[in-house]
Amino acid sequence: MEIIYLMIPMALILVGLIVWIFFWSVRSGQFDDLEGPAHEVLMDDDDTRNKKTEARTEKTDS
Amino acid sequence: MCCKGCEAVAQAIVDNGLDEFYRHRTENAPTGQELVPEFLRQARAYDHPQVQKTFVHVESDSVREASLILEGITCAACVWLNERHISALPGVLEVNVNYATHRARVKWDNTRIQLSQILEAVHNIGYVAHPYDPSHQERLIENERRALLKRLGVAAVLGMQVMILAVSMYAGDYYGMEVEFRSFFSWISLGITLPILLYSAAPFYRAAWRDLTHWQTGMDVPVSLGISIAFAGSAWATWHQSGHVYYDSVAMFVFFLLTARYFELVARKRAAEAGQALVHATPAVAIRMTVDGSKVQEETVTVAELVTGDRVMVPPGDTVPADGEVIEGRSSVDESLLTGESDPVGKQPGDTVVGGSINFESPLIVQISRTGEDTVLASILRLLDRAQTEKPAVSRLADRTAAWFVLGVLILAGMTAIYWLQHDPERWLPVLVSVLVVTCPCALSLATPTALTAATGGLTRLGLLVTRGHALETLARTNRFIFDKTGTLTLGKLRVLETHSLAQTDDASLLTIAATLESRSEHPIARAICTAVATPPARIDNVTSTPGSGVSGEIDGDNWWIGNAAFVQQQSGTAIDPETIASLHAGGRTVVWLANRAGVQAAFVLGDELRPGAASLVQYLYSTGKAVTLLTGDHELAAQAAASHLGITDARWNQTPDSKLAYVRAAQQRGDIVAMVGDGVNDAPVLAGAHLSIAMGSGAHIAAANADVLLLSQQLPHLVTATQVAKKTMRIIRQNLAWAVMYNLVALPLAAMGYVAPWMAAVGMSASSLLVVTNALRLTRQKKTGNT
Numbered sequence: 001m002e003i004i005y006l007m008i009p010m011a012l013i014l015v016g017l018i019v020w021i022f023f024w025s026v027r028s029g030q031f032d033d034l035e036g037p038a039h040e041v042l043m044d045d046d047d048t049r050n051k052k053t054e055a056r057t058e059k060t061d062s
Numbered sequence: 063m064c065c066k067g068c069e070a071v072a073q074a075i076v077d078n079g080l081d082e083f084y085r086h087r088t089e090n091a092p093t094g095q096e097l098v099p100e101f102l103r104q105a106r107a108y109d110h111p112q113v114q115k116t117f118v119h120v121e122s123d124s125v126r127e128a129s130l131i132l133e134g135i136t137c138a139a140c141v142w143l144n145e146r147h148i149s150a151l152p153g154v155l156e157v158n159v160n161y162a163t164h165r166a167r168v169k170w171d172n173t174r175i176q177l178s179q180i181l182e183a184v185h186n187i188g189y190v191a192h193p194y195d196p197s198h199q200e201r202l203i204e205n206e207r208r209a210l211l212k213r214l215g216v217a218a219v220l221g222m223q224v225m226i227l228a229v230s231m232y233a234g235d236y237y238g239m240e241v242e243f244r245s246f247f248s249w250i251s252l253g254i255t256l257p258i259l260l261y262s263a264a265p266f267y268r269a270a271w272r273d274l275t276h277w278q279t280g281m282d283v284p285v286s287l288g289i290s291i292a293f294a295g296s297a298w299a300t301w302h303q304s305g306h307v308y309y310d311s312v313a314m315f316v317f318f319l320l321t322a323r324y325f326e327l328v329a330r331k332r333a334a335e336a337g338q339a340l341v342h343a344t345p346a347v348a349i350r351m352t353v354d355g356s357k358v359q360e361e362t363v364t365v366a367e368l369v370t371g372d373r374v375m376v377p378p379g380d381t382v383p384a385d386g387e388v389i390e391g392r393s394s395v396d397e398s399l400l401t402g403e404s405d406p407v408g409k410q411p412g413d414t415v416v417g418g419s420i421n422f423e424s425p426l427i428v429q430i431s432r433t434g435e436d437t438v439l440a441s442i443l444r445l446l447d448r449a450q451t452e453k454p455a456v457s458r459l460a461d462r463t464a465a466w467f468v469l470g471v472l473i474l475a476g477m478t479a480i481y482w483l484q485h486d487p488e489r490w491l492p493v494l495v496s497v498l499v500v501t502c503p504c505a506l507s508l509a510t511p512t513a514l515t516a517a518t519g520g521l522t523r524l525g526l527l528v529t530r531g532h533a534l535e536t537l538a539r540t541n542r543f544i545f546d547k548t549g550t551l552t553l554g555k556l557r558v559l560e561t562h563s564l565a566q567t568d569d570a571s572l573l574t575i576a577a578t579l580e581s582r583s584e585h586p587i588a589r590a591i592c593t594a595v596a597t598p599p600a601r602i603d604n605v606t607s608t609p610g611s612g613v614s615g616e617i618d619g620d621n622w623w624i625g626n627a628a629f630v631q632q633q634s635g636t637a638i639d640p641e642t643i644a645s646l647h648a649g650g651r652t653v654v655w656l657a658n659r660a661g662v663q664a665a666f667v668l669g670d671e672l673r674p675g676a677a678s679l680v681q682y683l684y685s686t687g688k689a690v691t692l693l694t695g696d697h698e699l700a701a702q703a704a705a706s707h708l709g710i711t712d713a714r715w716n717q718t719p720d721s722k723l724a725y726v727r728a729a730q731q732r733g734d735i736v737a738m739v740g741d742g743v744n745d746a747p748v749l750a751g752a753h754l755s756i757a758m759g760s761g762a763h764i765a766a767a768n769a770d771v772l773l774l775s776q777q778l779p780h781l782v783t784a785t786q787v788a789k790k791t792m793r794i795i796r797q798n799l800a801w802a803v804m805y806n807l808v809a810l811p812l813a814a815m816g817y818v819a820p821w822m823a824a825v826g827m828s829a830s831s832l833l834v835v836t837n838a839l840r841l842t843r844q845k846k847t848g849n850t
Contacts, residue, residue, distance in 0.1 A: 022215045
């Protein structure tokens, strides 16, 4: 059972790593819009200009 | 020396023989100027009239009003504290804080207090106030959301570790566990819980501390107390290697509470969104046209730079930057944001346009007449803001109860702890923690404003502006609706209702002749006849008009007359059958006669048309058991005609504003809750006398109309929606309050008797607040489906 003395610290290091990654992802705005990216995959054209106007009309619609 | 204080200090230093200090110091001490915190120096800038122009509304010479955002509001107690603190300042006339939007509306006397002093006072009690600026507020909410998400993430990930260890320890209780491992697990749990306590739970402590330093008890006080006691008790048990540890409860409680807060934040944001749409209506930049000698120059300027008299160019697809008058170009604009009406409105030179409307077809050149806080859009926003910051009676009661409730809980918790210490010292800690944690005063204070903000915001999108906090509550209780006729149930504009051909010519060509005769006249009757005809007027010569009687002219070589009966008979030399005259004039209608040399050719009956939807509104009101009364200054025939068309059984005519008011008073004395619906301009005293005043509002009248509800869309059926929404809002508020009372009545005794483990208390309390907020949010969801 002494292995626990190694495993728990290792788990803690892992948790620290996860928290760090989570902070980074919040900071980089990955949690800002949880709905948009799901729809993005359905949009065919990759022309950024078109996307902008689309986003605009969507806004005024709602 | 900058002040007496410094002089005294310097004197003291020299007197004590410490003047060596001045010889050896390497740099000057910061002066008073530098010690003024950056914040305050910024606040001073807000006193400048030029800076105030963008966010302060000047009501009269010295009375000003501004919208501020408050940072650091976490519960109803904060709202209460801010309101009390600011209103205690001399010179502050009125202050209202909206919990849902975190906005404060402050009215002050500029000769007695400066805005910076108000900001400073807020700063002194631990909050930060900024002038309201939509983009700034959005950034604040966004930052708050990110910070909360991080705290939530930490609580979740670390909480899971604590749970894993806790489960092993629970298992150890049954199957046996070496003391060495138990102790190790406890210490590790303590280490993991510490960041949850110090980082994730920090906002609770901060809020609780602020409450306590001001002798307040907010809902953060029992929360902080609960987790601190649970943690301290566990740490003591860990150190002494005896007794139970509750790290898992602490972690779980913080996690649940943060989750509830996170959803609440998102909900608050969503509830405030409808009003936000208006804020974003005005663009940031405009194209200003300046005449430089003979050529016209276009330059892009920010909207804030525009002043009255500037000419701006509005290309199709762009938003009109401020109120003004069209001086060049023809187009149609979409004013739906302000009126809820989605059909574009035609505009030509001379017409007024309001800032925030969208130009559709072709470029318009607009001369700006009002900017900044004076625009129609700004006054709508101000009214909406006022409605959302004013609290209805039910909400005020809840706020007051919440503060006492928390105090009661603290006392009860103390008594419970004493009782258990005497009877079962083993269990006093978990029971105390449960009592502190299980109570949920949030439903009392938090759900009401959320529901109200969501409801008023949704109605605004329909073109129905609620301007008073009590309006929805009163509307739900109203049992008598009193309508004014002209301009309210009717359009208030003359229209050709009937065409009677007295010769063998068809109606359409007679109307065309009439319109041709009247085409040069600006008289309301002439306008009504002209708008009834689609074809453009024919050629006409020798037009002469006799004011008050009629017009004559020559069309295709034939002489025609149009006007009242006497004029037409005299000019054409023919008599009209008196019976025809009498029958057409029946019901007090306006009749215009058309004649040529051959005799009288036609009669046009003009009248005020009923507003579309008026009948269905009246029908709806009757079907829901409300009393409906028609009060009009018009004569009997006109009043009865309108009443019978609409199905109103109770009509009163020849009313003066005074007698209308007397009628409203009498109805109120009989115990009726009276809503008066009027056009807002002529009915001001009656509107003011009713419990609830509803006015038709459009354009520039908005600021002047002193009504509780403004029907910007001028669509009567929207009142049906409004009554339904009002009822639903009140129902949801009642449900929430009932839930809050019931939950606390059941949960508190159970917890005090020791039937609720700390972790159950954590789940119960968080679930209860979530339930209440989600219930309030139903208001936004329903509205959207009903709207489209």
